[in-house]
Amino acid sequence: MxxxxxxxxxxxxxxxxxxxxxxxxxxxxxxxxxxxxxxxxxxxxxxxxxxxxxxxxxxxxxxxxxxxxxxxxxxxxxxxxxxxxxxxxxxxxxxxxxxxxxxxxxxxxxxxxxxxxxxxxxxxxxxxxxxxxxxxxxxxxxxxxxxxxxxxxxxxxxxxxxxxxxxxxxxxxxxxxxxxxxLKSPDELEVLRYVAKVSCDAHKRIMKMIRAGMMEYEAESEFLHYCYKYGGCRHPSYVCICPSGANSATLHYGHANAPNNRRIEDGDMCLFDMGANYAGYSSDITCSFPVNGKFTEKQKFIYNAVLDARNAVMSTARDGISWVDMHRLACKTILQRLKEGGVLKGDVDEMMKSGLHAIFMPHGLGHLIGVDVHDVGGYLAGQPERPVEPGFDKLRFARILKAGMYITIEPGCYFIEILMNKAIEDKNLNKFINVEKFEEFRNFGGVRLEDDVLVRENDVENFSIVPRTVEEIEEFMAR
The missing domain is CATH 3.40.350.10 (Creatinase/prolidase N-terminal domain)
Incomplete structure (x- = not known):
């Protein structure tokens, strides 16, 4: 060069x-x-x-x-x-x-x-x-x-x-x-590809070394160490989010009042949301997995609901597709899977109209990413305005996707105490809930899967190469 x-x-x-x-x-x-x-x-x-x-x-x-x-x-x-x-x-x-x-x-x-x-x-x-x-x-x-x-x-x-x-x-x-x-240039994409790989390798390193009895901050420490030592990434893109167990229902865990300081227990699900930064460019990747490397049936059920939502968006997103429609697709997929598992009942379209999806996924599907982890350009003049419907109002952008955009796809399903209580108390939401089954997931926490992807003319390219299926995760963590 x-x-x-x-x-x-x-x-x-x-x-x-x-x-x-x-x-x-x-x-x-x-x-x-x-x-x-x-x-x-x-x-x-x-x-x-x-x-x-x-x-x-x-x-x-x-x-x-x-x-x-x-x-x-x-x-x-x-x-x-x-x-x-x-x-x-x-x-x-x-x-x-x-x-x-x-x-x-x-x-x-x-x-x-x-x-x-x-x-x-x-x-x-x-x-x-x-x-x-x-x-x-x-x-x-x-x-x-x-x-x-x-x-x-x-x-x-x-x-x-x-x-x-x-x-x-x-x-x-x-x-x-x-x-x-x-819209990212070819040179920018090379940096983004690099920092995504460094971050993914660090996530995989943590999946190998995690054990019950460790503290959440040990995962944070290992991530920061790996990215700096092996990738030259002095900075993370944001404060590392390393919740386990019920803590994984806290969307932005890791802040000063919850500094990744819980002891990880056997049987916990970990939700680790961390990304390195190199030359000013960001990554933002989330992996969810059981600490002992083996999913319970309940964990597998929620994980696969989120994975199906992620896969549905991955296979549909491309140039010309509405990001709002992608959020709707992810939410409907999760609701449908929860219905199939007996947690919910009734018509999924009616659930969407009631805002029930925002109980389980209160955040937006993803965001633009680049120099800033939540990159600019979401709601500029001449672009679609922020939606007002529950859940949709948390979208960080509502644009039509264009080839050259670099975005995160990050569906999640969480059992957040305050929102669970709201759903049970609200008659417009309660009618869709099998309360006894729903209550089985209190203190479950949550699952989120987040990938950094490049929008192309006919598809998306995923820069986040980590084990994603239940089988891949269990095999990888067992090796």
Missing amino acids: TGAVYQMGSGTLAVPMKLFKDNRNRVVEKFKNINSLDNFAYIFLRGGTNTSFNDTDQKYIFRQESYFQYMFGVKEPECYGAINAKTGRSTLFVPRLPAEYAVWQGRIYTLDDFKKHYEVDEVYYTDNMEKFFHSMNTSLILTLFGTNSDSGLQSEPASFPGIEKFKVNSEMLYPIIAECRV
């Missing part, structure tokens, strides 16, 4: 800086068609900053701001970037470091070092940003401002002392760059 690369070491993936240049060019192509912009309009982005622990002098491990990562691939904090919106000429701004930095933090790289490493057209210090824009006769500065549809948080537009002297537009850039991130 020629040119500069990001690589963590021998045996890890070499990611070409060309990937980020191509990302910049894709965004610029969108601006070339905007006649109101001249050759002196600039996209201006702010990178991430070092953040301290509250009022201490210790800092969190740095993570680059996502849009800046997408456009520049820069690993250092406190940087800015400018791109001519018509020509694509790129400029990186880096902080001017004091000489003492070299004593504590190591070598101070020159501007030419940054230019070569990140393959940008020019590099200046951040204290020269106003001077740069004046020298370019800048007619318009396009900064990034928008609301993330998952978090509800707003991006912070880039700025510098003196920016008020220029004409600034903070609305135009966000929908364009977010939409560009929805």
